[in-house]
Amino acid sequence: MSAEGFAIQWLKDRFAYDNKARNPEVEKAFLDHFRTKEKLNIVDIGSGIGANCIYFMERLFKHQNWILVEKDESLYRATFASIKRFLEDYNFFYTVEENTFRIKIWESRVKIILLNASFFDIKELIDFEQTDILMAAAVFDLLSEEQINTFLAPLSGREISLFTTMNYQSMQFLPETDIDRKIIEAYEQHMQRPQPVGAALGPRVSKGLEAFFYKKNIDFRKGESTWNLDEKAKKMHKHLLKYMYNSLLTHSLNPLSEDRFQSWYQQKQKASELGELKMEVVHQDYFCRNF
Numbered sequence: 001m002s003a004e005g006f007a008i009q010w011l012k013d014r015f016a017y018d019n020k021a022r023n024p025e026v027e028k029a030f031l032d033h034f035r036t037k038e039k040l041n042i043v044d045i046g047s048g049i050g051a052n053c054i055y056f057m058e059r060l061f062k063h064q065n066w067i068l069v070e071k072d073e074s075l076y077r078a079t080f081a082s083i084k085r086f087l088e089d090y091n092f093f094y095t096v097e098e099n100t101f102r103i104k105i106w107e108s109r110v111k112i113i114l115l116n117a118s119f120f121d122i123k124e125l126i127d128f129e130q131t132d133i134l135m136a137a138a139v140f141d142l143l144s145e146e147q148i149n150t151f152l153a154p155l156s157g158r159e160i161s162l163f164t165t166m167n168y169q170s171m172q173f174l175p176e177t178d179i180d181r182k183i184i185e186a187y188e189q190h191m192q193r194p195q196p197v198g199a200a201l202g203p204r205v206s207k208g209l210e211a212f213f214y215k216k217n218i219d220f221r222k223g224e225s226t227w228n229l230d231e232k233a234k235k236m237h238k239h240l241l242k243y244m245y246n247s248l249l250t251h252s253l254n255p256l257s258e259d260r261f262q263s264w265y266q267q268k269q270k271a272s273e274l275g276e277l278k279m280e281v282v283h284q285d286y287f288c289r290n291f
C-alpha cells in the first residue's frame with residue numbers, strides 16, 4: 001500500500017474496469033468538443049499510475065501535452081513503469097528524460113511531464129492560461145466540499161474544460177442482505193469521516209460538484225459509469241472486500257460484533273472464490289466546457 005492507501009496493484013487491476021465503465025456519452029462530449037483542435041494541453045490531477053493518460057493518448061488523434069500530478073511518491077514512480085510498459089507493448093517510439101516522456105503515436109507528438117506534487121500546490125508550477133482541459137479520475141470523492149471549492153474556484157471562468165470520471169456514487173452486492181447494506185453504509189461513513197482538511201464527500205461527490213457548477217452557472221454533461229463486478233471479477237472483489245474490512249476495523253466503524261464481522265468477511269471471500277459473488281459500484285462522469 002502507498003502512504004494514502006492506494007495500492008499500485010489495486011490501480012492496475014481496476015484499469016480495465018474503469019475503462020469499460022467510462023460513460024460513452026460524456027466521453028463523446030469531451031472528444032467532440034476538441035475534435036478540430038490540433039493540439040491539446042491536458043492536466044491530470046491525482047493521476048495514480050497514469051490511467052487517464054494511457055487510456056486517451058492513442059484515442060485523441062492530435063498532438064498532446066500532458067502534465068500528470070501525483071502526490072504519492074511510490075505511485076509517481078510506478079507511473080514511469082506503467083507508461084513505459086504501455087509504449088513498449090504497443091511499439092510506440094519514445095524517449096524519456098528525467099520526468100518527461102516524448103512520444104510519437106502515428107501522426108501525433110505526445111509529451112508527458114510527471115510531477116510529484118499535491119495538486120493544491122501546482123498553481124505556480126502550471127500555466128493554466130495554456131491549459132485546455134483539467135482531468136481527474138476517482139479523485140474528487142476523496143476531497144471535502146471546501147477543498148473542491150478551494151481548488152476549482154480560481155480555475156473557473158477561464159477557458160478550461162473539466163472532465164472528471166469515476167466519482168463514487170453507490171455500491172451493492174447482488175443479491176444483498178440487510179447485513180451487507182449495514183456494512184456498505186458504514187463503509188460510506190468511513191469515506192466521509194472527519195479529517196483535518198474536512199470530511200471527504202465520498203458518495204456526496206455528485207451533489208458537491210453539481211452545487212459548485214450551479215453556483216458558477218456552469219453547464220455540464222453527466223452520466224453513470226458503473227463497475228459490473230460479476231462472478232469473474234475476483235481480483236476486484238478481493239481488493240474491495242479487503243479495503244472495506246480494513247477501513248471499518250481501523251476506524252472502529254464496524255456495525256456488527258467482531259465475530260459476526262469476521263464471519264461476514266470470510267463468507268464474502270468464500271463466495272468470491274466459488275464464483276458466487278457479484279457486486280456493482282456506480283460512479284458519475286462529468287464534462288464541462290469552460291467550467
Ligand SMILES: C[S@@+](CC[C@H](N)C(=O)[O-])C[C@H]1O[C@@H](n2cnc3c(N)ncnc32)[C@H](O)[C@@H]1O
Binds near residue numbers: 046051072
Ligand atoms: C483513487 S486514486 C485514482 C488514480 C487515477 N486517477 C486512476 O484513475 O487510476 C486517487 C489518486 O489521487 C491521488 N491524490 C489524492 N490527493 C492528491 C493531491 N492533493 N495531489 C495529488 N494527488 C493526489 C492519490 O495519491 C491517488 O493516486
